[in-house]
Amino acid sequence: MDYRDTPEEAAFRATLRGWLTENIPAGWDKVEDPEAAARLRRSWHRTLYQAGYVGMSWPVEYGGRGLSATYDAILNEEAGNLNAPPLPSVGYLGRAIFTYGSEEQKQQFLPSLLSGEVQWCQGFSEPEAGSDLASLRTTAKLDGDHYVVNGQKMWTSGGQYADWCMLLARTDPEVPKHKGISCFLVSMSEPGVTVRPIVIASGEAETCEVFWDEVRVPVAQRLGEPGEGWRIAMTTVAYERGPADIGFIATYRRTLAKVERMAAERGLLDRPETRKQLARAYVRGEVLRLNCVEQLAARVSGQQPGPEGSVAKLLWADAEQSLQHLAMDILGADELTGVESGWLSSYFTSRPVSVYGGSAQIQKNIIARMLGLPR
Amino acid sequence: MDYRDTPEEAAFRATLRGWLTENIPAGWDKVEDPEAAARLRRSWHRTLYQAGYVGMSWPVEYGGRGLSATYDAILNEEAGNLNAPPLPSVGYLGRAIFTYGSEEQKQQFLPSLLSGEVQWCQGFSEPEAGSDLASLRTTAKLDGDHYVVNGQKMWTSGGQYADWCMLLARTDPEVPKHKGISCFLVSMSEPGVTVRPIVIASGEAETCEVFWDEVRVPVAQRLGEPGEGWRIAMTTVAYERGPADIGFIATYRRTLAKVERMAAERGLLDRPETRKQLARAYVRGEVLRLNCVEQLAARVSGQQPGPEGSVAKLLWADAEQSLQHLAMDILGADELTGVESGWLSSYFTSRPVSVYGGSAQIQKNIIARMLGLPR
Amino acid sequence: MRALLSDEQRMLKEVAGQIAGTSGPVNPGDLATLDRSAAWRALAQAGLLALRARDEDGTPVGSGVEVAMVAEATGAGLVPVPYLGSAVMAMELLALAGAEEEAGELADGVARAGVLLDGNLEGLAHLPGDGPWYGWDIDGADHALALLDTVDGTRVVRVPLGTGFAGADGADLTRVLARRDAPIDPATLQTVGDPLTAEDLTRWEALALAAVCADTVGVMRSAVTKAVDYAKERVQYGVPIGSFQAVQHMCAEAYVSTEAAASATNYAAWAVDALDPEEALLAARTAKAHCAGVAREVTETVMQVFGGIGQTYEHIAHVHTRRALTNRQVLGDEGAQLLRIADVRLTGE
């Protein structure tokens, strides 16, 4: 057992750190215009790609470097530590395409996905199909060599800036609901695709609704077999990013440091209660980090991502939400009067952490299944 | 709306307080021998009865005084304030007998129940029928003019000191489980009745198992019709005592005062955190008290006891358990080393508060039903 | 001992509920279009702004219990009018100061006043002193009331909101807030009525806290009701989500916290006029400690029951949360109340 970098990892980390210091676009987190922010994310993706930092754990044949997931973790950690812009998320989409795609599809989609030339979004959830994804209603009807898609998707993050969408739609209403779903790769510039941003409670547009009205999709853009959509979705979700994979832990540390500074500025550091609260927040972050490190080690040693991921997701939601509660308690009225307005926004942004990617309730259900408790 | 005593209530309270001061047996809470303690409880029951303080809210025709439940509440409050021995609990049994009993049964059982000459216990739960009471397995088979009872009861409080038992047993295994249960009034001195104390985690014998082996019960001692047992049990449970009815609130206040004294002795009162914890414990007690006061008012105004009682039960469990946690945190090692041994015992005794009388989970289910949430 | 509303009180509650039920937003978007003056006129016409006016012998027209019923109703309706600021807090200050004429204008609804709170929204501004200050719940008001220490004692003063204040982007979308950083020159302040006694101030705080609690109870009760209704309708996995025990228990816990808050608040409201000021204030702090302690949790649970949709700006859930969070802070959060309760209970032992 060793929690330290191997010499190779340490060398990689040192090079990466130097590269990040040079390449993180200055002032990126001050960009307020959403369009400009989207352009910046796209260019950041290309910069990372050119340096070989995108898809490092992908097989070499698909443009990756065949490295272990540890390297992705190091990238996330260092990027978080140095306050880089969010890293592009290509892993789950890439995995779906290189697992289920035809050779043509791989050739067509993987290189531009990796390079960031083409930005993707994920059309899974619907207004009436949130946690119960299998009950989705968007339909894709075969019409000659095309499918015709109709329906509404919700919580399509990045929908307004994406070029393509990995879309789930019902192709067979006659079979049991899990079996009638297929997966499609669709250009967002097709006629009939309408994107509407969803403003969340913080007042910020964080995600989108996408309306699909008689959108024609060539049969060749179906990923996998007809009816295989559920299986593809589950593969994708299993590789959905946990707290470690999005640099959350590094972000958490930075946020905690800010909260500590605010407490100091307000002269609260001589209160034992505040000291304990801040230390408890540190402990929560460490516990989450160490749980993620163990999971990473298990994954690197060849285990498939399993329900243990639910443990980290619950710890994640708890850590994030508790930290926002602590900030609110330390800021007092300043969070509510607009004096420190970013914090109220962060507070509201922290709430859906226990809803996204399966609510806390669903994570607990998954753990109960893993423990062998009966349905 | 008025939270103060009416002049009549105030007069009653004043008289009662004087009487209690005169009559509470000195040193009753120092009696350690269980037999002596049982004798003391019995004699305390008779003393209260002779002064007219037992069954005050019973109808006059059954030996009561026809007073409102407010007077019972005042009795509980004052008895708790003045640290009297626990008050006898005759209400739920009496209600079952005067609601479902024959004239003979009323004549035979009510006077001695009220006076304390005869002590009762309640044989409802079983090892395999806890929260799911209706699945009880104890049988009563008709054999001429007797029923023959076989089975095992659990959590029969006071079973070792009771003269008679209100017993639920299955008389018809063929019908749905709620419909095959009958209720019996049985002497505990019948041959075949064996009582075994159950020691709880604190190390104290708090309740009993009772084994019923070929116990013969005259048909005339069946309460209500055959198969009416479930209905009788539900009536009884509805009138089961909440926190207000057992002087819990007064006891809670006394315990909190002790915890405050311990905190003072340990020099912790200058710690804002401890001050807040103690104040929070006070708030919990007040909130529970005020919720009970409202429920009492509703009951006195003629409402049947309903699912709102579950709110008080949940607040009760939370208040009691939180107070024991607080005591443990203030006492530190002293609770764990035997230096303050009573507190560890109180801690363990506080735990089943969320199990007895329907677990916290079941109380929440009841509230969910009341809110109209679907099964 | 009868902790029950009288028939008259029940009628008042019904009237308040009717007005409030049609005066608040169904969706957040309504806040831009609602006719707030109409709501205010309706409250005035029903006499609900005049509850703390005094009759000939100096008794309030309505007790704390009546005030709490109206506050609960306006809280439940998320009604964006300054009932707490003008009709309760400012009104009571004027009545205690014996400023009958000014109080009468507020009672009729022809004038409005807000209150000036300290920089942490924890207490009524006590001038002179360092800012910042906030004019709180000042919709339609051109001044806020504060306290000024003078040689005659503590006086109620009018602080004009026209200059030196900037609109603040408050979390609560249903109340108007303005901030002032610049010092306030006491010479520019207009005193109103007679000096207040310490007892007056204690009584005022008890009433103000009870009213904030009642508003919070209303916000929580209606939020829980909406969540429960949604849980009955929303189908996932082929069944209403309210049939899942986890959702049931979330709703049940929120319900218990809310009903407990109501019990504590009812008593605090009654205590305002029925008990000694110190006892009334202890009851009010007890209620506020509980309400502040559960307000965030309850409204968060409600947002959670609503799932994804409850996280969106278009949905009403966050309007409840925002009002509840702000109420939690106004006149002191749980920690502040607990420390004051501890002072009462642990000192002198």
Add this chain to the structure above:
Amino acid sequence: MRALLSDEQRMLKEVAGQIAGTSGPVNPGDLATLDRSAAWRALAQAGLLALRARDEDGTPVGSGVEVAMVAEATGAGLVPVPYLGSAVMAMELLALAGAEEEAGELADGVARAGVLLDGNLEGLAHLPGDGPWYGWDIDGADHALALLDTVDGTRVVRVPLGTGFAGADGADLTRVLARRDAPIDPATLQTVGDPLTAEDLTRWEALALAAVCADTVGVMRSAVTKAVDYAKERVQYGVPIGSFQAVQHMCAEAYVSTEAAASATNYAAWAVDALDPEEALLAARTAKAHCAGVAREVTETVMQVFGGIGQTYEHIAHVHTRRALTNRQVLGDEGAQLLRIADVRLTGE
């Protein structure tokens, strides 16, 4: 970066699990009849008491990771032998002091020693000073080790348990505890080995805390496993209680808290020998803060899942709770750890 056990470590874990799995009580009644000497001999024969002995170049035979694996196993089995007191805490003191001979006796299992803790069980007794003191985990030991300030520095001393100590009725039914109120005359104490450096003491505390955490993880893991098994079997309302979502979520929450405790403890155990002493101690305090914070809740949840039967003395559940509650206190509870963590993190910024 490989937070995984090596093959050798997995084998050791298996051996420890086998011994511990057959050495603890199935029911509380077994505590009166168990052959504790047999369990101790088995641990000695497997070399598990010798992990903190030093090899020729002064390196411990087994790292903190190995110690934690054995501690977790004995915790999981509720094994009533002084593995923590003698084989970890006393052993490490002797090893750090270079008292090879005395350490060797403990390693072989032919002698046992406990540790002397302060009156709040929060730290190793530092003599001279005021009592009370507790000899903790002293089954079979005739002395407990403590620290004594001397002109040479801090020394390890043997405190005889034969006189001046009275058996204490401790909450934990699986460890022996004795209390001393009378002052200890330093002249009567026998020093052992060389003085300890500040670094030694820090390293010792890191190891001791990690071992208590690992024991606690074991207690919680086996308690949760038993509760889950019971929930699968126990039928109420015609179905196993484990099919109720409320019970499922109680189990899931206990599982999450426990697994998180294990993650923090594994790191702390590794850190003991791999990192600087101060870093190791911070990792250990972090683990202890979390373990102490969840130990009570997890074991209470387990008792709750067991329903009525879990509240009885005859049932094993409370034995878990009692050991967990005591572990929570030993060497400092959550609050104590948090304050020390805050000192490290908030000072110097």
